Amino acid sequence: MISRVPLFVLLAALSVLPASAESRLEPPIPVRMFAPEYPSDMRRQNISGVVMVKCLIDEEGNVREPTIQKASNSAFETPALDALKKWKFKPAQRDGTLVPMLVTIPIRFNCNP
Numbered sequence: 001m002i003s004r005v006p007l008f009v010l011l012a013a014l015s016v017l018p019a020s021a022e023s024r025l026e027p028p029i030p031v032r033m034f035a036p037e038y039p040s041d042m043r044r045q046n047i048s049g050v051v052m053v054k055c056l057i058d059e060e061g062n063v064r065e066p067t068i069q070k071a072s073n074s075a076f077e078t079p080a081l082d083a084l085k086k087w088k089f090k091p092a093q094r095d096g097t098l099v100p101m102l103v104t105i106p107i108r109f110n111c112n113p
Contacts, residue, residue: 028057028089028101036083038109039075049073049109051080059098061089069104080107 042049049072056064066084071077084105092101 024093024095026093028061028092028103030087031061031090032086032088034083034086036076036079036107036109038111039079042073042075042109043111046111047073047075048111049076051076051107051109052104053080053084053107054102054104055084056100056102057089057091058100059091061091063087063089064100076107076109079109083107 051071052069053066054069055066058064063084066081068077068081071080084107091098093099
């Protein structure tokens, strides 16, 4: 399901190394996002959280090698990874050429939408 749901928020926290003046670097942009499955026990307990996921966005806009950088609660880790693996991005570009890019994406779980 495409997410417009306030279960998580994609922040503008794509970690990108600064480009030199001669090089024009455009970060990847999410074009299809899926909301993570909110763990029912966490929802019942009214627990919110955030998971920081580091991943590679390849030249085709696919998410590769997602790994947890940190999480406020381990119960959110698997749902965050599962959802992010389904995302699609407009790939990063350097001087008009599609390039892979490492990014860190925060995924928020908010039990009070």
